[in-house]
Amino acid sequence: MCGIVAAAARREVSEILLEGLRRLEYRGYDSAGMALIDNEHNLQLHKQQGKVCELEKAQKLHPHLGCTGIAHTRWATHGEPSGANAHPHISGQRVALVHNGIIENHAALREELLASGYEFSSATDTEVVVHLLHQALDGGKTLLVALQETVRRLEGAYAIAAVDVEHPDQVVAARKGSPLVIGVGIGENFLASDQLALRQVTDRFIFLEEGDVVEITPSSMQIYDESGVPVERKRTLISEAVEVVDLGGFDHYMLKEIHEQPRALAATYAQAATHPHIDDCFGAGAARVFDRVKAIQIVACGTSFHAGMVARYWLEELAGIPCQVEVASEFRYRKRVTHADSLLVTISQSGETADTLAALRNAAGGEFIASLVVSNVANSSLVRESDLVFLTKAGMEIGVASTKAFTTQLVGLLMLTLALGRRRAMSEEKQQEVVAALQSLPDYVQQTLELNSVIEELSGAFIPKHHALFLGRGIEYPIAMEGALKLKEISYIHAEAYPAGELKHGPLALVDDDMPVVAVAPSDDLLEKLKSNLEEVRSRGGELFVFADQQAGFVSEPRVKVFPMPHCPEVIKPIVYTVALQLLSYHVALQKGTDVDKPRNLAKSVTVE
Numbered sequence: 001m002c003g004i005v006a007a008a009a010r011r012e013v014s015e016i017l018l019e020g021l022r023r024l025e026y027r028g029y030d031s032a033g034m035a036l037i038d039n040e041h042n043l044q045l046h047k048q049q050g051k052v053c054e055l056e057k058a059q060k061l062h063p064h065l066g067c068t069g070i071a072h073t074r075w076a077t078h079g080e081p082s083g084a085n086a087h088p089h090i091s092g093q094r095v096a097l098v099h100n101g102i103i104e105n106h107a108a109l110r111e112e113l114l115a116s117g118y119e120f121s122s123a124t125d126t127e128v129v130v131h132l133l134h135q136a137l138d139g140g141k142t143l144l145v146a147l148q149e150t151v152r153r154l155e156g157a158y159a160i161a162a163v164d165v166e167h168p169d170q171v172v173a174a175r176k177g178s179p180l181v182i183g184v185g186i187g188e189n190f191l192a193s194d195q196l197a198l199r200q201v202t203d204r205f206i207f208l209e210e211g212d213v214v215e216i217t218p219s220s221m222q223i224y225d226e227s228g229v230p231v232e233r234k235r236t237l238i239s240e241a242v243e244v245v246d247l248g249g250f251d252h253y254m255l256k257e258i259h260e261q262p263r264a265l266a267a268t269y270a271q272a273a274t275h276p277h278i279d280d281c282f283g284a285g286a287a288r289v290f291d292r293v294k295a296i297q298i299v300a301c302g303t304s305f306h307a308g309m310v311a312r313y314w315l316e317e318l319a320g321i322p323c324q325v326e327v328a329s330e331f332r333y334r335k336r337v338t339h340a341d342s343l344l345v346t347i348s349q350s351g352e353t354a355d356t357l358a359a360l361r362n363a364a365g366g367e368f369i370a371s372l373v374v375s376n377v378a379n380s381s382l383v384r385e386s387d388l389v390f391l392t393k394a395g396m397e398i399g400v401a402s403t404k405a406f407t408t409q410l411v412g413l414l415m416l417t418l419a420l421g422r423r424r425a426m427s428e429e430k431q432q433e434v435v436a437a438l439q440s441l442p443d444y445v446q447q448t449l450e451l452n453s454v455i456e457e458l459s460g461a462f463i464p465k466h467h468a469l470f471l472g473r474g475i476e477y478p479i480a481m482e483g484a485l486k487l488k489e490i491s492y493i494h495a496e497a498y499p500a501g502e503l504k505h506g507p508l509a510l511v512d513d514d515m516p517v518v519a520v521a522p523s524d525d526l527l528e529k530l531k532s533n534l535e536e537v538r539s540r541g542g543e544l545f546v547f548a549d550q551q552a553g554f555v556s557e558p559r560v561k562v563f564p565m566p567h568c569p570e571v572i573k574p575i576v577y578t579v580a581l582q583l584l585s586y587h588v589a590l591q592k593g594t595d596v597d598k599p600r601n602l603a604k605s606v607t608v609e
């Protein structure tokens, strides 16, 4: 989603800004831009629809140089993707501004600014902010005070950075609802929406808090809280090397990330061995919280929500603890009745998803005994603001469609089940069984990856189709949902998932020879029931693709294609089967020629609601 990079230095910063944008590219965007204040104190602007490499080309053709600048990748919310709507937005050739988030009262502000004589050249909500800032500056305020006044007028979520030709060595910025971090340099300072964008220039960061307004120059920085009081914020040294992210011989990041799963799953579970007790994998104080907890509320979005749905089966069945799961965008706005002594568990690959973060904040104030986040990004907002943290060891995930982040989340959630289960219904024998299953998981995933060419061959059948139905039962139902989500995200084939028992209550009406039906078959008590559901599909001319345990007794026959999955422990089946469905979506998308790693309209990190 939108990304911000800014610099106040004594050296030329255009390349630093462009490199910062390149590092944020994987999040998804549709246009990019950069504004610099040159040494004659003029504003120099490049912005256009398309990729950062297009911006680089424009910069090569007409170089703009300067020591103070702001840059942005935009993911359209208000106004189509276009050069005019790309950021930075400028006002009166004096002020330039970039913004992440959504200004909810932009329409009223626009009316007001139009009445004051400001002209608008974009359809964005952002443009009102730059004109408001300009108006405040015209009133004779300093840049910092002008920004403080401006943000007081804004409703909604924002991370903002701005420059003014009359304050040529300053960048001012503010955050509320969207992340922003200062990168502390030597004789230079930076700002970005994600520390990753600045790891090329510094390893020292200050994560800004809600409502903070900041002014940076090459030699100074001042942070003010929401009420305008100067504050000190904690400095964080991030010393671990930035992960080298390249395709490593694969054609796409998604395929690479699918293949990284055996290593990522092993690394995530290995945390159990490096801590004296499994509770410690969730942070200091986890044991005390786990001793008290009587119910779990999981909140997440997208693929992470599906991880939560799987976890509900484990937590209730194995650990005997009541568990509810809800998408964050609903949870945050709903009047709730919460079980006494509940633990709030958020799940988020990025740790920055706006709705999940808002849900955490909205649940503060005694509703839960504590909050726990399962995340892939240390130092992310959710990690910083949660009481307990489980970090998945997926490594950086670039593909917009989540793969290894999902399966490692499931490992973390199964470890949570173990930690809670040993205090409740789970026998010693069952615990040992789960531990053994987790240890064997990377091998079973590896065996599934070896089915790649079989799955590739099958995927051809989906190319002419416009719809697909995914069925599962029990814990495989959320896996069917995740399979359907993956297929629609990257191949643009409309896919729906249903619990197989619901087939007769609607979706059966859609089944014909144009509707492939994918079934995730368990090999437990529900298998016979699923077989009857599949018969119902087959007798109506539907074409079936069944992912089934090789010992489950399914055989291929006309219009029924069976994929023999490794015979693995029941508890890890959701993870193992997910890998096969990831490969299916990948191959369908590949043959359809879509942009596998950056599917249209989607973003990796959704920082606006």
Ligand code: G6P
Residues within 6 Å of the ligand: 301, 302, 303, 304, 347, 348, 349, 350, 351, 352, 353, 356, 400, 401, 402, 602, 603, 604, 605, 606
């Ligand atoms: C976006 C991504 C998904 C992801 C979801 C939640 O929609 O494209 O892959 O599952 O956000 O993201 P999170 O970082 O909170 O897991």
